[in-house]
Amino acid sequence: MGEASRFCHFRGERLLEASRLTKIYRVGGEPVYALRDVEFVAPQGDFVVINGPSGSGKTTFLNLIAVIDRPTSGEVYIEGEPTSTQSEGQLAALRKTTIGLVFQSFNLIPVLSAAENVEYPLLLQGSERSPRRARVAAMLAEVGLSELARRRPSALSGGQRQRVAIARALITGPKIVLADEPTANLDSETGGAVMDLMRRLNEEHCVTFVVVTHDPAVSKYAKRRVRILDGRLEEGGDHGMVDSAS
Amino acid sequence: MGWWIPLRSIWRNRRRTVLSIGIIALGTAVSFFVLGFVESSRRLIQESTVHEYGNLQIGSPDLWNGTADSYDRLIPPDAVAQIEAALAEEPTLVGSTVQLQFPGLLARGERTQVVRATGVVPGNGVLEFNDLVFIGRGLAPDDRAAILIGRSLAEKLALSPGDAITLTLTTVDGAYNASPFTVAGVFRFTSEAFEQQVVFMPLGYAQRLLNTPGVDRVIASLSSLEATNPARQRLQSALRGASLAVDVKTWDELSPFYRQLSSYFSALFGFLSAAVSILVFFIILQVLTLAFLERTREIGTLRAIGTTRAQVFRLFLAESAWLAVVGSAAGVVIGTLLGLGFNAVGIEWRPPGTVEPVRLAVQLGVATAAVPFVVSVAATLLSALFPSIEAARLRVVDALRVE
Numbered sequence: 001m002g003e004a005s006r007f008c009h010f011r012g013e014r015l016l017e018a019s020r021l022t023k024i025y026r027v028g029g030e031p032v033y034a035l036r037d038v039e040f041v042a043p044q045g046d047f048v049v050i051n052g053p054s055g056s057g058k059t060t061f062l063n064l065i066a067v068i069d070r071p072t073s074g075e076v077y078i079e080g081e082p083t084s085t086q087s088e089g090q091l092a093a094l095r096k097t098t099i100g101l102v103f104q105s106f107n108l109i110p111v112l113s114a115a116e117n118v119e120y121p122l123l124l125q126g127s128e129r130s131p132r133r134a135r136v137a138a139m140l141a142e143v144g145l146s147e148l149a150r151r152r153p154s155a156l157s158g159g160q161r162q163r164v165a166i167a168r169a170l171i172t173g174p175k176i177v178l179a180d181e182p183t184a185n186l187d188s189e190t191g192g193a194v195m196d197l198m199r200r201l202n203e204e205h206c207v208t209f210v211v212v213t214h215d216p217a218v219s220k221y222a223k224r225r226v227r228i229l230d231g232r233l234e235e236g237g238d239h240g241m242v243d244s245a246s
Numbered sequence: 247m248g249w250w251i252p253l254r255s256i257w258r259n260r261r262r263t264v265l266s267i268g269i270i271a272l273g274t275a276v277s278f279f280v281l282g283f284v285e286s287s288r289r290l291i292q293e294s295t296v297h298e299y300g301n302l303q304i305g306s307p308d309l310w311n312g313t314a315d316s317y318d319r320l321i322p323p324d325a326v327a328q329i330e331a332a333l334a335e336e337p338t339l340v341g342s343t344v345q346l347q348f349p350g351l352l353a354r355g356e357r358t359q360v361v362r363a364t365g366v367v368p369g370n371g372v373l374e375f376n377d378l379v380f381i382g383r384g385l386a387p388d389d390r391a392a393i394l395i396g397r398s399l400a401e402k403l404a405l406s407p408g409d410a411i412t413l414t415l416t417t418v419d420g421a422y423n424a425s426p427f428t429v430a431g432v433f434r435f436t437s438e439a440f441e442q443q444v445v446f447m448p449l450g451y452a453q454r455l456l457n458t459p460g461v462d463r464v465i466a467s468l469s470s471l472e473a474t475n476p477a478r479q480r481l482q483s484a485l486r487g488a489s490l491a492v493d494v495k496t497w498d499e500l501s502p503f504y505r506q507l508s509s510y511f512s513a514l515f516g517f518l519s520a521a522v523s524i525l526v527f528f529i530i531l532q533v534l535t536l537a538f539l540e541r542t543r544e545i546g547t548l549r550a551i552g553t554t555r556a557q558v559f560r561l562f563l564a565e566s567a568w569l570a571v572v573g574s575a576a577g578v579v580i581g582t583l584l585g586l587g588f589n590a591v592g593i594e595w596r597p598p599g600t601v602e603p604v605r606l607a608v609q610l611g612v613a614t615a616a617v618p619f620v621v622s623v624a625a626t627l628l629s630a631l632f633p634s635i636e637a638a639r640l641r642v643v644d645a646l647r648v649e
């Protein structure tokens with residue numbers, strides 16, 4: 001299990017849990033087992049990196065725990081609550097408040113400026129204008145983008161875009177941030193900076209991160225490593241980056 | 247939610263937005279222009295109809311239910327006095343007069359014409375047919391065997407002022423009466439049928455010919471067209487209170503020609519407006535379907551970060567609503583400019599069945615613009631409905647996978 005950081009005291013909660021998670025796609029009538037009986041637990045403050053080759057089921061797994069997709073069987077628990085019985089609206093509310101998502105290709109809204117992209121989840125929550133603006137400014141400062149707040153995504157570099165996306169994922173103060181290949185569209189240096197940022201935010205905000213990647217270099221940022229192969233999850237054993245508290 | 251987000255999205259693809267707004271605007275402008283034209287034509291015909299019939303006519307029910315040849319329909323002088331007393335209470339009344347219409351045969355030598363002879367009060371100031379006289383003179387109150395004939399009839403019977411003609415008629419007692427007349431003047435009117443079939447003579451003389459003190463209708467002129475129906479209701483209840491067996495008819499009830507033309511105009515505009523709306527509907531449907539399809543990934547992202555289906559639906563519908571409102575408003579502006587241009591040029595046209603050319607105009611203004619505006623907005627929103635529902639129904643993971 002991952003250690004608690006200096007700022008983030010591990011409370012032993014099963015913040016995110018998957019039980020016997022199975023996903024079967026049907027391709028031309030033939031079943032494709034993307035995930036088989038996956039068991040997974042992440043406590044608060046964890047930083048999990050899930051590694052695996054292409055087609056091993058990483059995206060499938062992340063989508064299921066992000067509650068944007070439903071499993072064929074098994075259950076995803078968020079803060080101890082089962083999700084399979086929840087309605088679309090309840091799942092949307094979970095994604096709005098509890099889960100933040102970071103995508104491989106950033107997925108910023110092209111017509112909104114960096115600041116507006118970060119602001120959008122707060123608009124969804126209907127929060128008031130002046131505290132909202134203040135929070136956006138603080139968040140942008142945290143990811144080092146205060147100067148570029150008014151720029152559109154098309155006028156930002158890949159690394160800058162991903163930092164906007166991370167700010168967007170964190171703005172509502174979620175307990176969990178899930179990232180699918182966040183560095184795949186970045187060069188290794190920029191990717192490293194993005195991972196550094198995520199790790200720092202993990203420490204400072206005590207947010208649980210689950211990052212899936214096929215890039216072995218990302219593993220060194222992990223508090224805990226997990227491997228996925230042919231739809232089966234196995235603990236990676238050894239720890240990654242040395243925790244700042246130790 | 248930020249109301250400006252849909253506006254931003256609209257602005258993203260400017261060419262497509264301008265195209266959409268242009269199509270909506272064009273449709274609205276065409277509808278507006280045609281409606282403005284139809285309404286101003288309808289107004290012209292309303293005015294000439296009221297000029298012919300007055301706003302209201304009060305007469306015996308027999309007068310209008312097909313038994314018009316019977317002189318039972320005549321209203322005796324005491325009843326006329328009662329009707330006039332009721333009319334005097336009407337706030338929108340401008341004036342009233344009486345008429346006595348009867349069928350007759352006008353003859354000059356070999357040539358004859360069946361006419362509707364009309365005894366009028368010359369100088370009544372309400373339905374002043376003397377104003378229509380353009381050759382010769384009008385009728386004077388002390389005229390006796392003087393008659394006004396229409397231009398078409400004058401041509402047909404080769405008559406001019408001063409000529410003598412004979413009018414044959416049946417008196418109220420059933421006797422034949424043939425009376426010589428002198429043509430005092432020739433009038434013109436917008437309707438050719440009216441010019442051929444209607445002749446005017448002083449009421450006193452008509453009553454003497456028919457051997458009656460009665461009239462067959464009281465005609466009321468009101469301050470405006472719009473005053474007609476309320477005045478009719480007030481008058482009807484007043485007359486019922488006085489237990490007079492008379493009906494009150496409005497100008498549009500009296501003119502089958504107006505009713506036909508009016509419903510033709512409505513059908514014309516309805517058809518055109520429907521055709522334009524359907525066209526706008528399908529073009530905008532096509533444009534929005536494509537536009538929304540291109541944003542599948544964006545929709546997936548919005549949903550993934552917590553936007554509900556309903557919010558996605560509203561977002562996309564709001565974008566279309568902006569298009570609809572801006573496009574339709576632009577259409578009203580374009581239609582107004584077209585109309586102003588058209589009115590400035592001043593085109594004249596002689597409608598079928600009429601003798602006087604009328605100046606064609608387009609009625610502009612808010613009241614006329616309202617229907618095309620609302621119809622265009624509705625057509626656009628309707629075409630946005632299906633793509634917006636589709637956008638909202640997308641499965642998040644599928645939408646996110648789209649490149």
Ligand SMILES: Nc1ncnc2c1ncn2[C@@H]1O[C@H](COP(=O)(O)OP(=O)(O)OP(=O)(O)O)[C@@H](O)[C@H]1O
Pocket residue numbers: 025026027032033034052053054055056057058059060061214
């Ligand atoms: N919608 C789908 N329909 C059918 N099969 C699918 C679908 N999505 C994924 N799969 C299959 O499920 C398996 C796991 O796919 P997944 O996308 O989770 O892999 P991944 O580990 O994310 O791969 P990559 O590293 O290339 O992104 C693959 O065999 C893939 O072909």
Ligand SMILES: [Mg+2]
Pocket residue numbers: 058059060
């Ligand atoms: Mg993947």
